[in-house]
Amino acid sequence: MSGTGTGGFTPAQVRLGEMVSWQKSAYQVVAFRGSVVVLLAPGASVPVEVLHSALVAAPDFAVLDPEGQPASRPVLPDLAVPPTKEQREQALRWHRHMKELDTGLAPDQSSPRPGYDVAITPLAQRYAVKSQELAAAGIDVKPKTLEAMRLKWKGAGENPLVLLEQRKGKVGHRTDSRLIEVMHEVVKAKSRESGVDIQSVYDDVLDVVRKRYAPQLADPDEQRRLLPSRATFYRRMDETGLSDLLAAPTRRRAQQASKPAPPYTPSHALRPGQVVQIDTTPLKVKTVGDDGEVISVELTSAIDVASRSNAAVMIVPVGTGEGRPGNRIGGRATRAFDLVLILAQCFAPLTTRPGWHPRTAAAASALPFEALRSADERFTQATAARPVIHPRTVIIDQGSPYLSDHFKYVCEMLNISIEYARKDRPTDKPLKERFFRTLGSRFSQYLPG
Known part of the structure; x- marks a missing residue:
């Protein structure tokens, strides 16, 4: 298996526990440290560290099967049409998410973020954390969906192009997410107005779509996605619950519009600074x-x-x-x-002030002062006991x-x-x-x- 690839979409060819061939010797992958792969030869006690990019680019690099022969990877998806630049960027973003779920580290990270440390966080919990993170960014993906995506991604040799098929909408079967976003935006903008009807919302949605996506609307397929018929629009309003919201009293609509994006979860944290x-x-x-x-x-x-x-x-x-209210x-x-x-x-660190009691200093507190001072030179005898x-x-x-x-x-x-x-x-x-x-x-x- 050659170490050459296709830019950002080269599958991660090295996995924990696998045997690889490198520099005419066999090694087992025992750890990852950011962009560094730790290898250990059979019978050896001292590991070898090598950059991932240098490892997979070596002429004799190969992943070995149980018989010690170069292993074959799953067949990558046959794409009749090469992916566009936008699709490649989208696939690369999903690759980062999948990599972080799988190993606890995104491709450019050297230490795991809170909620992704594989040593203390089960995979099911990592799915939940990632689902909440994506929801906060406006991407609604359930933990079960993330699990299916990760398994599909792993089965394709960690090639993120296979995820494009799953995330791709079909015209006529699912309304374009951009249109749904505009519908929510318009309804929210009218949340404090009285006498709002669905007809005015429909007209405003079409106006926003025509202004925002004018270049895309030159494509007839994009027109079908972004400019729905009145009947389709009414059905989508019912399915998303926006019709019921329009029929609600103005005060209720205003309260609904003031809510931040979900999810709403209790504040739990495992380490300082996480929340x-x-x-x-x-x-x-x-x-x-x-x-x-x-x-x-x-x-x-x-x-x-x-x-x-x-x-x-x-x-x-x-x-x-001074002056009247508002002015x-x-x-x-x-x-x-x-x-x-x-x-x-x-x-x-906070510096103690003149007149403060000596016990307000970090050196006299329960904080590990010596360890803090060795880690941060800003900690001195005059530092207050505040973490x-x-x-x-x-x-x-x-x-x-x-x-x-x-x-x-x-x-x-x-x-x-x-x-x-x-x-x-x-x-x-x-x-x-x-x-x-x-x-x-x-x-x-x-x-x-």
Whole structure:
């Protein structure tokens, strides 16, 4: 079996436990470390590490069968029409998902993400985590479907082109997902309007499709996919439940539109930073501002679900400003850049302040101070006893600062995924609600003012 391939769609030709021929010797694949394959020769005690790309490109590389002969791989799908660039990119994305499900590592990763470590996470749970991840990105794939896709992908020698057949819709049998997306978008946009009927929704959907997909509509096949007849549109509205939503009272439609994308799952985490809940609440005490005036304040904090510890806390003044409601100037409350500073606190040790008790230092706490100092030179004797926890997923509410583009941009830059809690659902952030209640009953009520 030659090591040559076809760019990004070369099947992963090396699997854990297989015997391979390399540099005129036989080796067993005993481990993967990112892009490095660890090989062990029969009877040897010292393994050999080699880059995967160098291994499969060797002239004498081959995967061996039980008899020690080059093994044959499953026949790859016979594609009558070569895949387009878009299809190749789609297949490569699915290949990354399948590889992460199978080995715990995506092709360019050196360590598993939370929920994919094969040493501690069963395969069924990895399917569930991947299904939730894809759902958050707008791709509805059930765990059972992911299992079938992975088995098909493995059976084809890990060639992702076989997945295109499964994900490809058929005109006349399944409505194009782009059209369904526009239907949901239009219904959501009309959620706060009264007197909305299905006819106006149909007209608006056609208008959006014609503007958004004008180049594609030059193709007659694309027209059939994206411009449904009125009867087909009505059936799809019934099947998706959008007709019932249009018939609901305006208040119910508005509440439905405010919900974030599913799935809605309880906050569970196995390691620090995997899930962090962030929320803001009025601090029920009066404080003295920088100008000596008595002011109200808000408290924002980030609590780590796994360790139940506050990774960041910030207090900001609250002022209503001057002028009529809606036109006030000079007001102050928690803003997007305050939330960004909360994230910044999570990524850096906190320095003790003058007047703090010596027991607030990390060196005097239960934290493994020496291990932390050896791993991060920023930890000194003046570091406070607050853990440094890098969030990977944050659960936030739908307040305007949290919905700002600036906050979303910073989260994307820091590789932090966002999950929005539903309105009027305190159970979506239970740790924060419990913390705020405890703060009020065991701290705020004992302060003067």
